[in-house]
Amino acid sequence: GENVEQHPSTLSVQEGDSAVIKCTYSDSASNYFPWYKQELGKGPQLIIDIRSNVGEKKDQRIAVTLNKTAKHFSLHITETQPEDSAVYFCAAITADSWGKLQFGAGTQVVVTP
Amino acid sequence: NAGVTQTPKFRILKIGQSMTLQCTQDMNHNYMYWYRQDPGMGLKLIYYSVGAGITDKGEVPNGYNVSRSTTEDFPLRLELAAPSQTSVYFCASSYSSGGSEAFFGQGTRLTVV
Numbered sequence: 001g002e003n004v005e006q007h008p009s010t011l012s013v014q015e016g017d018s019a020v021i022k023c024t025y026s027d028s029a030s031n032y033f034p035w036y037k038q039e040l041g042k043g044p045q046l047i048i049d050i051r052s053n054v055g056e057k058k059d060q061r062i063a064v065t066l067n068k069t070a071k072h073f074s075l076h077i078t079e080t081q082p083e084d085s086a087v088y089f090c091a092a093i094t095a096d097s098w099g100k101l102q103f104g105a106g107t108q109v110v111v112t113p
Numbered sequence: 114n115a116g117v118t119q120t121p122k123f124r125i126l127k128i129g130q131s132m133t134l135q136c137t138q139d140m141n142h143n144y145m146y147w148y149r150q151d152p153g154m155g156l157k158l159i160y161y162s163v164g165a166g167i168t169d170k171g172e173v174p175n176g177y178n179v180s181r182s183t184t185e186d187f188p189l190r191l192e193l194a195a196p197s198q199t200s201v202y203f204c205a206s207s208y209s210s211g212g213s214e215a216f217f218g219q220g221t222r223l224t225v226v
Contacts, residue, residue, distance in 0.1 A: 004155075006155075009153070031212065032211070032212025034212075034214070034215075036217075041219075041220075042219055042220070043117075043203050043205075043217030043218050043219050043220050044156070044203070044217050045217070046214045046215070049212070049214070051212065089155060089156070093211075093212050095211060095212075097210070098144065098161060098163055098169075098210045099144045099146075099161075099207050099209065099210035099211070099212070099213070099215070100146065100158055100161055100171065101146075101148075101156070101158070101205075101215060103148075103155040103156045103157075104155055105153060105154060105155040106153070106155050
């Protein structure tokens with residue numbers, strides 16, 4: 001089955017700097033890669049996603065890149081703000097998996113003013 | 114819209130007790146999922162359902178059971194609670210299986226003592 005690894009496990013950045021989180025996946029049949037943000041005491045919430053036929057996607061200060069050959073994808077947050085502090089999860093889905101998300105272990109991001 | 118609603122938010126169980134975690138969604142989604150979240154481990158799939166009357170095991174189903182009698186409701190049953198079931202439980206739903214946003218509830222924090 002699919003295995004998703006995520007690094008780093010914690011990331012501390014100064015407000016205004018950029019943050020990058022990297023994930024690798026094992027199943028070449030994976031075709032959908034969402035990123036979720038989880039704030040303290042809440043459920044994960046989708047912030048951006050990318051499909052396997054696209055190399056990069058951007059939404060304001062966040063962007064995701066996908067390298068299918070190397071089987072890795074990354075989340076980039078620019079001009080970080082204190083409200084970006086949260087746990088971020090990457091995930092992968094294969095076409096025949098009934099939408100079951102295989103999650104990475106998560107990255108705790110702390111943005112210090 | 115309420116989205117995905119989970120009850121209760123918190124619960125303490127004694128070893129050997131049983132309980133049902135409730136999950137309901139008002140988005141008419143066919144696909145529903147139960148995940149557990151342990152510290153530093155990401156989210157692991159317990160059970161999932163692709164429609165009313167259809168359920169299947171996920172990655173960590175032992176000690177749990179589910180039913181799906183309606184599109185809206187997907188309760189998770191714990192029989193004979195064990196300390197290893199101390200975790201945060203999330204219910205989620207999605208519109209399709211091919212890669213669409215999964216909506217998560219707020220979670221149930223369960224402690225087994």
